[in-house]
Amino acid sequence: MSNLEIAELLRNISACYQLKDPIKYKFQIIAYDRAATAVEHSTSELKDLWDDGKLDDVPGIGPSIASHLDEVFKKGKSKHFEELMKGIPKEAFKLMELPKIGIKTAIKFIDEKNKSEINDLLKMVDISRKNKRHLLPYAQMIASEVTEWILKCSEVERVDSLGSLRRMAATVGDIDISVASKNSSKVIDQFVKFPKVQEIIEKGDHTASILIPGNIQVDLMVIKPSSYGSLLQHFTGSKFHNIALREYAQTLGFSLSEYGVKKVSSKDNKILEFETEEKLYNLLKLDYIEPELRENMGELEASESHSLPKLMELKDIKGDLQIHSNFDIETSHDLGLSSMEDIAIKAIKLNYEYIAFTEHSPSKSNHTEKEVVEILKRKRENVDQLNYSFNNNCNNRNF
Structure with missing residues (x-):
């Protein structure tokens, strides 16, 4: 199961408890919703963590939920x-994925509406699912296009992606971007003129949101360079990291926000503003x-x-052991696009020490054993x- 499928399952269980008794099972509802959020935003696949025996290490997943997920994986x-x-x-x-529809309303719809109406609603869910979250490479591509456009504004001093995109999570929702600039209005004007804009959702003094093809929302925040580090740290997340960081900061007598750090004892x-995240973490002795x-x-x-890992x-990366060239090996599928020589030249430019050509074997249905050999x-x-x-011509390159 993927993280999104697991998160959906956990939200369904939360809904079951809501249906049973939202007061009696209040803590179970909170626990499953929190676990679903943690899974949805995890940068690692939960199944991989389970394989490594680290399921209990995921913030938001307690022993009880972990035991049930263990059974699911087994x-x-x-x-x-x-x-x-x-x-x-x-x-x-499935209907719960539509706005403002809880489990009770969903069941009521099923009981009262005809099959055709229910199918129409389910189709709406399917459309919503397609637009809900995006795979990381696709989100990176979109963010790169928008970033390149923003950088055409001379007032931009720095631009970064935010949220799960910056944390390199497997999937990304809205595309969030931050900019350091002393002239937010010019940056905002540049942003909303992005060539692929279908709709300007919001345009303010320091923030703006646009809709681009694929029903993808891109949000922008602009702040002065002297406070940029605090904003970048805050909106990068994750939610659980920020909560822990705030609690840690409080033990040192500090209060954190997207604008900077304040001494709790200060009258x-x-x-305190920070241009970079490094300075913020260093203030906290981290x-x-x-x-x-x-x-x-x-x-x-x-x-x-x-003792942070590098x-x-x-x-x-010293090499690649999974490459398909366009060498005519007469396989039935998945032939590569580039020649072995072109791939080797590219590998040398990347300073690789080795590569392996792993094309599929020749099709046995179309060749005799002798021909395959x-x-x-x-x-x-x-x-x-x-x-x-x-x-x-090169030093010990192996292909």
């Missing part, structure tokens, strides 16, 4: 979850925490003890020739 279902959802139409859970309410780590999974403690960068020999000879050629 058996594909949870007895407890099935008992709670028993008797509730599956369509009711003049003066706000090492800078990379956005990808901000999930309240021990990063504050590691930062305080100067994140892998592109330059750390001959084709693979030709591929081997081609690779040997590449290795010979590049090893004479």
Whole structure:
């Protein structure tokens, strides 16, 4: 199950408790909603964390919920979850994704409306789902286009993505962007003129929102450079990281906001401003925490003890062991677009030490065993020739 599917399941369980007794099961409702949010915004797949025995480490997932999810991952279902959802139409859970429709209203719709009307509502949900969240690479592409457009304004001093996009979460909702500038009005004017704008949702002095194709909302916040670090930290999140950071700051006598840091004991309410996140974290006696780590999974403690892990960068990648070239191996599918030589040249530019060509084997349905062997020999000879050629001109490149 994907994180989005797990989050949906947890929200459905919360709805079941609401249906049973919202007062009696108040804490269960809060717990499952919180767990769903944590899963939805996690930068790691929950199944991978479960495989590593780290399910209990996810903030927002307590022992009880973890035990039920453990059963889901082992058996594909949870007895407890099935008992709670028993008797509730599956369509009711789906209808809950529509605005202002809770579980009781959804069930009422199913009881009172005809099948055609219900199907129309379910189609609306399907459309909503398609536009709800976006895969990270797609969100990055959109943000890059908007950022390039914003940077055409000479008043921009710095621009960054925010939220789950900056934290490199697997999926992203709205695209949030921040800008450091002394002239917010010019930046806002540039932003709302983005060529792909379909609708200007809001345009203010320091914020604006636009709608672009695909029903994708892009939000912009502009703040003066002297306060930019605080805004960037606050709106990068995650929610759980920020809560933990605020609580930690309070132990040092500080109060945090998107505008800066205030000493709790100060009588003049003066706000300390920060141009960069690094300076903010350093004030709190913490090492800078990379956005990808901000999930309240021990990063504050590691930062305080100067033991944060070093994140892998592109330059750390030494090779690629899964590449398909366009070498005519006569496979039935998934042939690459580039030649082996072009790929090898690109690998050298990336400073790779090795690559592996892993095209699918020749189609057995169209070749005899002898023909398959001959084709693979030709591929081997081609690779040997590449290795010979590049090893004479480069240092120990292996393909």
